[in-house]
Amino acid sequence: MITGSSDGIGVAVAERLLRDGASRVVLHARSRERGERVLHALAPLGDVSLVTGEFTVLDQVRAMADDVLERYARIDILVNDAGVGSATPRPRTIDGFELTWQVNYLAAYLLTARLRERIGASAPSLIMNVSSVGHELEAIHFDDLALRHRSYPRIEAYCQSKPAMIMCTYDLADALRDCSATVNALHLGTYVDTKTVRQSKNAPLTSLDDGAASVVHLVSGSGVADSTGGYYDMLQHTRSSAASRDREQRRRLHEVKERLRRWL
Template sequence: MNRYLVPVSVLGTAVGGAVLLKDYVAGGACPSKATIQGKTVIVTGANTGIGKQTALELARRGGNIILACRDMEKCEAAAKDIRGVTLNHHVNARHLDLASLKSIREFAAKITEEEQQVHVLVNNAAVMRCPHWTTEDGFEMQLGVNYLGHFLLTNLLLDKLKASAPSRIINLSSLAHVAGRIDFDDLNWEKRKYDTKAAYCQSKLAVILFTKELSRRLQGI
């Protein structure tokens, strides 16, 4: 085994997010009592849904939580709500637009400069079944936000995560990946009629493949 084994592990891909959310609403709870005092956690798309509930639970456990969202008004409101419920004042909102490579680079640069350590990155944000929109950089919106944006963010923060080991990268996916097919000749749906469902499935399959390859590389295999 390579003695320079990268000390960062990928927690894996959370598959079936809708099922997890349903279980949470129905009363499901994590049995672990572990706390994360002093740990810094970034959660993308944390102003609502699974992202907010994840941030809330981790804030309860004492973490320094960074909510990374596009809509700052909603993000600030979510951070305030979480601080009020948990009495954890180390919950902050940061601007991150995953449909903009410039925004992603600016966010990562600020995190790298201002945060001494980053222990957990939760890539949660997603766009689902939108019209045929494109990102600021011309990518099909669902592939751009769900996969490409998180791919860039993860790689920009990788050195910080390595330096903060033991660390975790969590990529949220969906059972939709099962129906996914990646058309490498037409990733942006420029040569065929746009199918928003198929585009979403493609993006979630890309997340699965990214997670598997990232895990392989970080294990030094």
């Protein structure tokens, strides 16, 4: 299952997995209209299906997770790729969270938490969380997650969501260590040639194919089959930032996750 697979990296990863012989690929899109276009394009390559859920609405994320659990007996691979880059200044979701923080981190955490037991039961299985080298640029502003008291350069909202995904990776790896389910995080390339990067007016530095190839290699079995709790810069296993490895920072993030209890 690949979240955010109605365009960009998600579509490219889905196509590569199908061409490499994946028995089934589950796409995710914000809406059926967006997803069905990709579904029809990839259908000739193999068994591909679609689930939908808007990550700016946590009730939809929970409903999507329940749909996945009802329809699929196994979840061998989960790629958490859905995310947004730049958003309008200080947007808030109907759930009361800053939009980038919710889409890039909270929704992915909620989905994974609700699927965690099934993923563990499907072991050997794996979760790959798409993060970014941008996690090194920004701390998590635990006392101001909505960035109300900051100048709010758009990159700041994006970057503080990325160490959160890496910390979540480390916590999940610890929780699933005894059941042969691996959890890793990945920076798949700097300024990958996606719509989000082009809209930000940054010149792409990594091709879509190279970004997708990194994901596929690491989830295909040959990449990180026996490794868990790692961070990869494309194909290179490396250390994430000191802040993302800090136990106190991870404890504070756990307190933030407690705010999602009503959806868990």
